[in-house]
Amino acid sequence: MKRLISVCMTLVVLILWLITVPAVKAADRDKLLSEPGVYGTFASYSLDEAWGKQDQAVRIAQLTILKGVVEQHREKLAIDVYLLRGLSDHADLLFRVHASELRETQQFLLDLQGSLFGKHLTGSTIFSGLTKKANYVAGMSDNIKAELKVLSEPGPKPYVIVIPIRKDADWWSLSQEQRGAMMQEHTEAALPYSKTVKRKLYHATGLDDLDFITYFETSRLEDFQSLILALEKVKEFRHNRRFGHPTLLGTVRSLDEIIEVLAQ
Numbered sequence: 001m002k003r004l005i006s007v008c009m010t011l012v013v014l015i016l017w018l019i020t021v022p023a024v025k026a027a028d029r030d031k032l033l034s035e036p037g038v039y040g041t042f043a044s045y046s047l048d049e050a051w052g053k054q055d056q057a058v059r060i061a062q063l064t065i066l067k068g069v070v071e072q073h074r075e076k077l078a079i080d081v082y083l084l085r086g087l088s089d090h091a092d093l094l095f096r097v098h099a100s101e102l103r104e105t106q107q108f109l110l111d112l113q114g115s116l117f118g119k120h121l122t123g124s125t126i127f128s129g130l131t132k133k134a135n136y137v138a139g140m141s142d143n144i145k146a147e148l149k150v151l152s153e154p155g156p157k158p159y160v161i162v163i164p165i166r167k168d169a170d171w172w173s174l175s176q177e178q179r180g181a182m183m184q185e186h187t188e189a190a191l192p193y194s195k196t197v198k199r200k201l202y203h204a205t206g207l208d209d210l211d212f213i214t215y216f217e218t219s220r221l222e223d224f225q226s227l228i229l230a231l232e233k234v235k236e237f238r239h240n241r242r243f244g245h246p247t248l249l250g251t252v253r254s255l256d257e258i259i260e261v262l263a264q
């Protein structure tokens with residue numbers, strides 16, 4: 001009886017949600033994902049034990065609410081979801097949110113956490129950073145510049161890796177030229193992997209206890225591993241005071257796929 005009441009209440013809330021969620025126009029996703037001056041937030045969560053103990057109908061209703069919250073914020077934000085469960089012991093789900101105003105991201109995360117689905121989210125890790133124009137590429141050789149313009153191979157890249165990085169004080173006390181020379185070495189070591197590893201960089205200094213959030217997609221995790229091993233050999237790497245902690249590994253999924261997995 002108690003369970004039936006809970007299912008009915010969830011369905012009522014769900015219907016109310018669907019009625020009140022306005023038909024929203026999606027944000028200009030391509031611009032948010034490509035332009036400088038955009039805030040990128042990475043929010044990872046685990047699901048509590050109570051989640052899996054609920055009836056499937058209740059879980060489906062709560063997942064529909066999750067979909068409603070995401071849809072409601074798509075007008076201003078570009079929201080991507082990833083499944084970490086099974087590949088990462090840090091969290092089950094990862095949201096990557098791009099916004100021109102960080103407070104819009106905050107509102108989304110507040111709505112998410114305050115929803116019936118969000119009540120089951122625990123142990124969040126949140127990093128925020130900002131996309132910027134390249135700082136060192138202009139000083140690199142024409143060859144490197146040309147190679148950097150070559151896009152990664154088309155086709156699905158199902159794996160995602162997110163690595164937060166903090167540099168040491170020595171790094172920041174070097175001149176622009178000295179850092180530029182080391183970044184050239186970094187780029188030369190990394191370029192052979194740029195065909196199979198897609199990357200995106202976020203600057204986090206001052207917004208978090210980090211300096212950078214590095215984001216990668218690939219279908220070839222073995223290439224990604226060789227890339228990291230190649231970068232570990234260059235001088236710039238020695239200035240990493242924090243690398244990972246945590247490193248997040250998961251799969252790129254649509255929201256509907258995530259809902260399907262979590263409904264089972």
Ligand code: HEM
Pocket residue numbers: 133134135136137138148163165183186187190191193194197198199201212214227228231
């Ligand atoms: C796919 C291969 C990669 C290529 C082609 C590449 C290339 C570059 C380039 C050209 C820059 C300079 C950007 C600028 O001018 O501001 C850069 C910056 C950076 N890269 Fe990579 N990278 C790759 C992979 C990685 C990996 C695997 C990591 C670490 C996990 C990493 C960490 C960084 C960091 C932290 C910066 C910013 C450094 C700073 O501004 O002080 N990169 N990368």
